[in-house]
Amino acid sequence: MIEATGLTKRYGKTVAVDDLSFTVAPGRVTGFLGPNGAGKSTTMRMILGLDRPTAGRVLIDGRDYRDLHRPLVEIGALLDAKWVHPNRSGHAHLRWLARSNGLPARRVDEVLDLVGLTGPAKRRAGGYSLGMQQRLGIAGALLGDPKILLFDEPVNGLDPEGILWIRRLLHRLADEGRTVFVSSHLLSEMAQTAHELVVIGKGRLIAQTSTEQVIRDATEDTVRVRSPHVDRLLPLLTGESARVVELDGAVVVHGLQAGRIGELAASNGITLHELSPQRGSLEEAFMRLTRESVEYHAGE
């Protein structure tokens, strides 16, 4: 469990994190979302004791990071996959990490196997692809078999197979009862990966709830309808106070359920070629929620 209370970080006049309170529960994947500069990395650094809060605090299973006796056993993190000496092999990097944290050497082979990096482990890390670097970073986070895991942009630059692999890994870690906190700008991926979301903008909390609820609250479900008799259908829909927008030869209906539209069509002998409920996306929800918090809009 991660608990942030009134967490605040100022750099001179910049308020990077502003009175932020949230909790990250075990057994779930919690996504950490926010526009560029929202304060996600700063928050993660404070969780890991790499930055000292100006005010407020963040606790890891009830304790401050600085009070953890063997941090890697309690909390593992991937903050920057490039944080590896380029001339060291992946294996040597992990062995050094294990030794400096009092972890057994056999754990190195275990985590290399877990992330599928056993083959190239003896090659110099400077020659690793981005995907291999991410896997090595994740191996480092898993080294101490911690109950809490933090991943900052783990799918950054990965190919579809790598992204799918990360999604499955995060789900497995959560299923094992771990606390998994992960930031990403890939919203379609987060919609499939995260059970819960913490959304911030300009350092402040915008939403903390389930991914489904975030989408439901910030978007409107619509129904897409195609019919050869649109002219007869439209007055029936607007007669029930629905709002209709014609788009690409179809009608997008706001404010009326698919079932009711089907009933109206059937009882009036109107043929339908399509009747498909459309769910709002996390992208739409995110845009709406963070509209006020984006520092720079395109075209400015």
Ligand SMILES: Nc1ncnc2c1ncn2[C@@H]1O[C@H](COP(=O)(O)OP(=O)(O)OP(=O)(O)O)[C@@H](O)[C@H]1O
């Ligand atoms: N060491 C620092 N000194 C001064 N300002 C900083 C420092 N680190 C971060 N900031 C500022 O704090 C704010 C939050 O930055 P942060 O990197 O935490 O955001 P982020 O949500 O991780 O952004 P991104 O999605 O672009 O990675 C930004 O305005 C940034 O410029």
